[in-house]
Amino acid sequence: MKQVEVYTQPDCPPCQIVKKFLRHYSVPYTEYNIKTDSTAQNRLVHDYNSYSTPTVIVDGEAVIGFDIERLQQLLDIEQ
Numbered sequence: 001m002k003q004v005e006v007y008t009q010p011d012c013p014p015c016q017i018v019k020k021f022l023r024h025y026s027v028p029y030t031e032y033n034i035k036t037d038s039t040a041q042n043r044l045v046h047d048y049n050s051y052s053t054p055t056v057i058v059d060g061e062a063v064i065g066f067d068i069e070r071l072q073q074l075l076d077i078e079q
């Protein structure tokens with residue numbers, strides 16, 4: 001099973017869409033709210049060179065924003 005992390009923040013409609021997408025395909029994930037978790041925010045910026053949400057990490061590879069095609073590819077979801 002792939003390890004999936006989702007970096008979000010409150011009032012982020014694309015974040016809600018990403019989480020809905022992952023739930024639809026029954027993809028388990030760990031969510032990190034960068035507004036309340038400074039460690040997660042630092043990891044997002046320094047480890048993944050991302051300054052925006054949503055950022056989805058699939059087995060260490062960052063998908064910045066809601067890129068459905070890339071997520072399907074990384075998660076082996078049939079299109």
